[in-house]
Amino acid sequence: DGGITQSPKYLFRKEGQNVTLSCEQNLNHDAMYWYRQDPGQGLRLIYYSQIVNDFQKGDIAEGYSVSREKKESFPLTVTSAQKNPTAFYLCASSIYVNTEAFFGQGTRLTVV
């Protein structure tokens, strides 16, 4: 089935550690996105990529890094520089910008 797969579903990290969240899509979409969701807030854009080997910072990129080496994959690394990383992270893709985005099931990251 076509879709977006995020893994893992739950992730625990110790303070000071980097952690990488996986996002894979088989929809042949050019654009991919990472959003962060906190309770009581909407989704906020971390990074987005419109094409392979290119990506742009969103509203809250500090403390995060991404890569887009393949069209299908857009992993997100939460670095130790991110001061408040506990959140729900959603990956999405769309055919191109301004079209509907399709979302993965999310990764819930908890810092312990």
Next chain:
Amino acid sequence: AQKVTQAQTEISVVEKEDVTLDCVYETRDTTYYLFWYKQPPSGELVFLIRRNSFDEQNEISGRYSWNFQKSTSSFNFTITASQVVDSAVYFCALSERFGNEKLTFGTGTRLTIIP
């Protein structure tokens, strides 16, 4: 700057009642796109509708309908004869045509349908 406001944080209605979720947006662009997404307890956002700024026709899809009014910058969502499966968080979102490739989301409305 683009902005989306969903003033209703939480709504509860009894099953079979109709319910309207409000969405007000701000943009300086003349070409823009509006979206509604549903987030069930599983967490995945489900796309419901996309509307561009040049199409003000209301749309109906089964029990769902959307009322787009540029004059009031609103894009409201109505569920008719609500069902328990409609319980979820609903997000309204906006994207502009130029210089901004992202979706800007509202803070969401948590809808609870009481059996």
